[in-house]
Amino acid sequence: MSQVGASQADIVALLGQGLSNTAIASQLGCDRHRVAVIRRAQGLPDVVAQPLTLEQKWSALTRALDGGHLEWCGEKVGPSESPVMRYKGRSYSPTKIAFTIQHGRPPEGQVKPECGMRHCVAPTHVEDQPGRTRLRDQLWLLRGGHARQTHCRRGHDQSVHGRNLPDGYPYCGACHQRAPEADPNEPQGAPCPS
Known part of the structure; x- marks a missing residue:
């Protein structure tokens, strides 16, 4: 199954560039077993695969x-x-x-x-989650918000469940309630904005 025009000289030239049998066969459109035979005839070793990290x-x-x-x-x-x-x-x-x-x-x-x-x-x-929370808490504070409370209205520990929207707005990740410090005029139990 070799392509017309994939001469032995073409294969030897690519072998000299250090390409693998499969790469040469793919590039020239010929049978990789033919490339292997020519490699052996030239006394060239097989290319050792260098896997990427x-x-x-x-x-x-x-x-x-x-x-x-x-x-x-x-x-x-x-x-x-x-x-x-x-x-x-x-x-x-x-x-x-x-x-x-x-x-x-x-x-x-x-x-x-x-x-x-x-x-x-x-x-x-x-x-990651802790870094995102830290950055968004800082954004909230810069926008005039108050420091995060230790627990939400339903008692969830905010060091574990505290989250922020991309604009910094704090909420509880466990119950999806606005943080009490987010808006003191907001009724208790108001859902987090989506």
């Missing part, structure tokens, strides 16, 4: 955009087209890899971009 594969599947954003060019799953990367038989979250690259540790909870770009995977743009 997890971070190298992640980097190869990203594309830089304006504003320091990184677009995920790899696999996306589900209706929301969530980025996913498969590596050595396992699935990984590209945003979690980005977080680990930036912080040198695995994330806690969900990792999301805080830059406003959906599915951005730039390491400097993603935060």
